[in-house]
Every structure is written in C-alpha cells, then in structure tokens.
Amino acid sequence: MPTNWYLFFLVALIPIGVGFIFYHKNVAGSIWMKINGFTEESIKAKGPNMALIMIGAYIFSLMLSVFLSSIVIHQNAISGLLVPEIQVAGSEAQLFFNDFMAKYGDRHRTFSHGAAHGMIFSVFIALPLLAINALFEMRGWKYIVLHFVYWLICLVLMGGVLCSTLVYAT
Numbered sequence: 001m002p003t004n005w006y007l008f009f010l011v012a013l014i015p016i017g018v019g020f021i022f023y024h025k026n027v028a029g030s031i032w033m034k035i036n037g038f039t040e041e042s043i044k045a046k047g048p049n050m051a052l053i054m055i056g057a058y059i060f061s062l063m064l065s066v067f068l069s070s071i072v073i074h075q076n077a078i079s080g081l082l083v084p085e086i087q088v089a090g091s092e093a094q095l096f097f098n099d100f101m102a103k104y105g106d107r108h109r110t111f112s113h114g115a116a117h118g119m120i121f122s123v124f125i126a127l128p129l130l131a132i133n134a135l136f137e138m139r140g141w142k143y144i145v146l147h148f149v150y151w152l153i154c155l156v157l158m159g160g161v162l163c164s165t166l167v168y169a170t
Contacts, residue, residue: 002166008069011161012061015154016054022150035143065158071121072114072163075105079168101168114163118155126151 023029033039070076078100079086085093127148134144 002069002168004165004167007162007165008062008065011065011158012058014158014161015061015064016057018150018154018157019057022153028146028150031142031146035140035146065162068118068121068155068158069162069166072117072159073166074108075101075168105168109163111160111164115156115160117163118157118159119152121159122148122152122155126155 021027023032025033033043079097082093082097085091086097088094127144130147130151131144134140134147
C-alpha cells in the first residue's frame with residue numbers, strides 16, 4: 001500500500017475534470033448530444049439526478065485509479081509475487097524486496113512511462129469494451145471514437161500521475 005494513498009482519491013477526480021471540459025458544448029459536448037439524439041431541452045426534461053451521477057462516476061473512477069496503479073507501476077508485480085512472506089518483518093522475502101527496491105525501485109517511475117501505460121490500457125481495454133457495447137447498441141463509429149478519445153485522455157493523465165507520484169514504504 002502506498003504511503004500517500006490519498007492520491008487514489010485525487011486521481012479519481014481526473015475523469016470528472018476532463019469530462020467537464022471534454023463534454024462541454026464548446027468542445028465535444030455538441031457532438032455528443034448530436035450522436036445521442038439529445039437536445040438541451042430533452043436533457044433538462046429528463047431532470048437527471050446529477051448528484052447521484054457524479055457520486056457514481058467518482059466511485060467508478062476511484063476503482064479505476066486503484067487498479068490502474070497496478071498496471072503503471074511494475075514494482076507492484078514483484079511485491080505481489082512475495083506475498084505473504086514479504087509481510088513478515090525481517091523475512092528473507094522482505095529483505096530481498098527492500099534490497100531490490102533500493103536498487104531498482106525508481107525504474108520506470110516517470111509521468112511519461114505511466115502515460116504510455118495509460119495509453120496502452122485505453123487502446124487494449126477501454127476501446128474494445130466501448131466498441132463492443134457500441135456495436136451491440138448499433139451506435140456509429142463517431143460514438144466509439146468520441147468516447148475513446150475521452151478515455152484516452154483520462155487514462156493517460158491518470159497513469160502518468162499515479163506512476164510518478166505514488167510512494168511505497170520500503
């Protein structure tokens with residue numbers, strides 16, 4: 001567990017912040033409305049409960065930030081291989097891990113490395129999930145591309161921030 005675990009909660013705000021900008025009517029919001037057949041009047045008439053939507057979006061973003069950290073920080077895989085022995089103070093596994101981290105713990109811990117993994121994650125996980133749903137919902141490619149670009153931006157930023165800022169105790 002990182003010593004600055006609160007970053008998961010901060011990084012979970014990235015999709016919400018990006019969404020406010022990306023889906024604004026002067027950026028991609030008008031395209032989003034057109035693709036979905038929405039008008040400002042139809043959205044107001046439905047009266048969505050924005051508080052519930054934002055809470056749900058934040059919870060899902062938090063889940064995503066925790067999982068994404070395991071993808072962008074390679075050292076997590078090594079510690080995972082040593083569980084449960086690594087949790088025993090003074091154990092051979094813990095001594096090995098501490099020595100390993102002292103030598104190699106800072107490798108691949110940059111914003112650009114995390115951003116690259118965020119991009120890979122968005123291409124090979126987010127895009128297929130979006131596309132499969134969109135195909136069965138008989139949505140067009142504009143729908144897929146629009147939402148993929150949003151998730152690409154979010155996951156690149158989230159991966160970059162997580163990789164470069166999370167700190168693990170040794």
